[in-house]
Amino acid sequence: MKGMDGKVAVVTGGASGIGYSIVEQLLDQNVKVVIGDLNEDKLKEIEENFSGNAVGVVANVTSESDIKNLVDTAVEKFGKLDYAFNVAGLNKSGKILEQPYEDWKTTVDIVLNGIFLSTKHEANAMKENGGAIVNISSLNAHVPMFYGAAYASAKAGVEIFTKNAALEFAEHKIRVNAVLPGLVKTPLTASFFENEALQEAFMERIPEKRAAEPSEIAAPSLFLVSDDASYINGTSLVVDGAWEITGYPDLSKHM
Numbered sequence: 311m312k313g314m315d316g317k318v319a320v321v322t323g324g325a326s327g328i329g330y331s332i333v334e335q336l337l338d339q340n341v342k343v344v345i346g347d348l349n350e351d352k353l354k355e356i357e358e359n360f361s362g363n364a365v366g367v368v369a370n371v372t373s374e375s376d377i378k379n380l381v382d383t384a385v386e387k388f389g390k391l392d393y394a395f396n397v398a399g400l401n402k403s404g405k406i407l408e409q410p411y412e413d414w415k416t417t418v419d420i421v422l423n424g425i426f427l428s429t430k431h432e433a434n435a436m437k438e439n440g441g442a443i444v445n446i447s448s449l450n451a452h453v454p455m456f457y458g459a460a461y462a463s464a465k466a467g468v469e470i471f472t473k474n475a476a477l478e479f480a481e482h483k484i485r486v487n488a489v490l491p492g493l494v495k496t497p498l499t500a501s502f503f504e505n506e507a508l509q510e511a512f513m514e515r516i517p518e519k520r521a522a523e524p525s526e527i528a529a530p531s532l533f534l535v536s537d538d539a540s541y542i543n544g545t546s547l548v549v550d551g552a553w554e555i556t557g558y559p560d561l562s563k564h565m
């Protein structure tokens with residue numbers, strides 16, 4: 311992709327699933343990568359496999375000092391920061407009537423507050439020379455899902471936050487875009503694929519009749535930071551195999 315050779319990127323949540331696929335594709339484009347994640351063992355394994363080109367930093371996206379350290383590491387090791395992919399996330403949603411407030415707060419903290427902290431520090435490191443940021447939201451930002459209120463609310467927050475950041479950072483030549491994946495086969499969604507009835511219900515609604523592979527979310531994410539997307543800013547790219555058109559199945563029957 312245009313302009314990527316020799317760039318430096320930070321990827322939060324890069325030890326698994328979509329984030330890891332982004333890391334692999336960045337390394338293929340000769341981009342140096344600094345990964346922030348909680349999974350120390352996986353970070354060590356990645357560092358060993360891609361010696362010198364990928365650096366792992368144990369970082370919790372809800373900790374401002376961890377995020378600052380992550381960004382500082384990229385600048386110290388590789389001299390600059392050009393791209394950032396804010397991917398870390400989880401889903402501790404549940405029935406609203408029964409949802410423990412702690413689970414609600416954990417979800418919003420990681421999914422939404424983590425994106426704020428990451429974007430803030432990444433953009434501060436980019437503001438002299440410009441750059442590009444991709445925030446991973448979800449189709450749930452547009453379409454509600456039974457028992458997914460905390461996650462969906464936080465992901466909708468990520469989408470509008472991304473547009474606000476694009477507005478504020480344009481003067482620094484930093485583009486900020488959101489990617490909204492549909493169903494992707496990763497450890498996060500493993501339980502969906504273990505429940506046959508649930509899987510069938512999803513497939514009835516997804517016109518492509520399949521979940522995405524992580525690489526199918528990573529590739530459009532890389533496109534958005536590349537020079538090929540130089541006039542794309544503040545947008546939301548839905549990558550869902552046309553699922554948004556049909557809406558979520560009635561999961562209450564299967565959970």
Ligand SMILES: NC(=O)C1=CN([C@@H]2O[C@H](COP(=O)(O)OP(=O)(O)OC[C@H]3O[C@@H](n4cnc5c(N)ncnc54)[C@H](O)[C@@H]3O)[C@@H](O)[C@H]2O)C=CC1
Binds near residue numbers: 322323372492
């Ligand atoms: N898998 C799917 O169907 C979809 C996923 N997404 C979003 O894509 C992103 C990546 O998800 P997946 O790759 O599916 O999940 P995953 O579970 O495979 O990977 C998530 C990564 O984030 C890390 N992480 C979790 N909490 C963290 C924290 N507080 N600080 C730092 N790292 C943390 C985990 O250790 C893990 O490596 C998430 O934001 C998720 O909400 C969005 C739409 C669909």
Ligand SMILES: CC(=O)C(C)=O
Binds near residue numbers: 449450492
């Ligand atoms: C769309 C989404 O975020 C899922 C299925 O986790």
